[in-house]
Amino acid sequence: MSPDFTLLPETFKAVEWCSDCLRLLDQRHLPGQELYQNCDDASQVAAAIRDMVVRGAPAIGVAAAYGIALAARRIAQADDWESALADDFACLEVARPTAVNLTWALRMMREQLRRLPADADVPARLLQAAEEIHAGDREANLSMARLGLQVLRRHGRGKQKVLTHCNAGALATGGYGTALGVIRAAHAAGVLERVYADETRPWLQGARLTAWELVRGGVPVTLLADVTAAHLMKTEAISWVIVGADRIAANGDVANKIGTYSLAVLAMHHGVRFMVVAPTSTIDMSLEEGELIPLEERSGDELLQVGGQDLTTGAEVFNPVFDVTPADLIDVIVTEKGIVERPDARKLAELMSTRRLH
Numbered sequence: 287m288s289p290d291f292t293l294l295p296e297t298f299k300a301v302e303w304c305s306d307c308l309r310l311l312d313q314r315h316l317p318g319q320e321l322y323q324n325c326d327d328a329s330q331v332a333a334a335i336r337d338m339v340v341r342g343a344p345a346i347g348v349a350a351a352y353g354i355a356l357a358a359r360r361i362a363q364a365d366d367w368e369s370a371l372a373d374d375f376a377c378l379e380v381a382r383p384t385a386v387n388l389t390w391a392l393r394m395m396r397e398q399l400r401r402l403p404a405d406a407d408v409p410a411r412l413l414q415a416a417e418e419i420h421a422g423d424r425e426a427n428l429s430m431a432r433l434g435l436q437v438l439r440r441h442g443r444g445k446q447k448v449l450t451h452c453n454a455g456a457l458a459t460g461g462y463g464t465a466l467g468v469i470r471a472a473h474a475a476g477v478l479e480r481v482y483a484d485e486t487r488p489w490l491q492g493a494r495l496t497a498w499e500l501v502r503g504g505v506p507v508t509l510l511a512d513v514t515a516a517h518l519m520k521t522e523a524i525s526w527v528i529v530g531a532d533r534i535a536a537n538g539d540v541a542n543k544i545g546t547y548s549l550a551v552l553a554m555h556h557g558v559r560f561m562v563v564a565p566t567s568t569i570d571m572s573l574e575e576g577e578l579i580p581l582e583e584r585s586g587d588e589l590l591q592v593g594g595q596d597l598t599t600g601a602e603v604f605n606p607v608f609d610v611t612p613a614d615l616i617d618v619i620v621t622e623k624g625i626v627e628r629p630d631a632r633k634l635a636e637l638m639s640t641r642r643l644h
């Protein structure tokens with residue numbers, strides 16, 4: 287099938303292999319400064335993931351895979367590669383708890399290591415495996431953009447207004463984005479009127495990253511304070527909320543950036559459809575339901591200050607950075623393998639056993 291939209295690659299790369307190091311666009315300084323950080327070993331990559339130099343579930347997975355490739359290059363020779371790399375796998379595995387793409391990518395790297403013949407050039411083969419994970423994520427982004435656009439067309443006529451939360455764009459993936467990939471495809475195909483982007487307190491991924499990406503790409507975007515979403519849904523004809531995911535349980539419950547659950551409740555109340563866009567590497571079939579997903583809590587400092595200014599003193603802070611949206615609030619999950627409408631355990635199991643794309 288010939289595509290009816292073209293997505294140009296971004297001019298920036300969130301994650302890039304540069305002959306002997308991993309180059310990460312430091313997202314903590316965007317949009318003010320485009321600074322890059324070079325990582326030479328796995329512990330530097332783990333620190334970059336923990337400190338959110340690189341963020342977004344698929345991008346974290348890709349970076350971790352390169353972290354293992356870097357570790358193997360430093361070791362160069364080993365009789366027992368699994369033992370030699372054990373500490374590197376361990377430090378990457380615990381860098382952040384919620385996005386399962388991290389664990390998935392490390393499992394892919396470990397399986398590749400176990401499959402290699404005894405005389406293999408292990409560092410070269412692990413680098414190749416990391417590059418394949420990266421390229422696979424880019425491909426998945428394009429497939430999801432195409433499938434997500436089909437869903438928008440199936441359920442709506444004319445130009446649509448959509449709302450997104452956090453950043454699920456090129457910055458958060460190996461390529462074009464998940465939720466923002468669909469939104470960019472909708473824009474390129476002429477079916478998007480406007481995207482509303484939540485600012486996404488407290489780290490401001492929406493204001494600092496999503497709005498920046500969309501403005502650069504010429505996509506009409508309006509920034510909102512998070513608390514505006516209910517009013518927006520009541521007063522504007524919003525067709526869809528479109529978000530990414532950090533982990534999807536086997537029953538279709540979705541962990542994503544804090545605030546996603548509130549949006550799903552609001553969407554249900556206002557008759558707005560709710561779409562989750564995520565590669566199958568985000569689906570964790572080992573967890574029966576969303577309540578089992580580990581949710582990261584970050585330092586209270588993220589809430590206690592804005593722009594270097596103290597907001598309050600002496601108060602305790604509750605700062606969970608993800609929440610879980612129950613499957614019954616989700617209209618559709620779009621993956622690179624296909625579309626799951628009204629997700630449940632049976633439909634997800636069927637999807638995961640599919641080899642071919644739709």
Ligand SMILES: CSC[C@@H](O)[C@@H](O)C(=O)COP(=O)(O)O
Pocket residue numbers: 341342343344385451452453454455458459463464465491529530531532542543544607
């Ligand atoms: C394609 S990214 C999907 C999710 O990872 C994204 O929505 C999100 O919640 C990112 O959280 P972050 O804490 O910025 O890593």
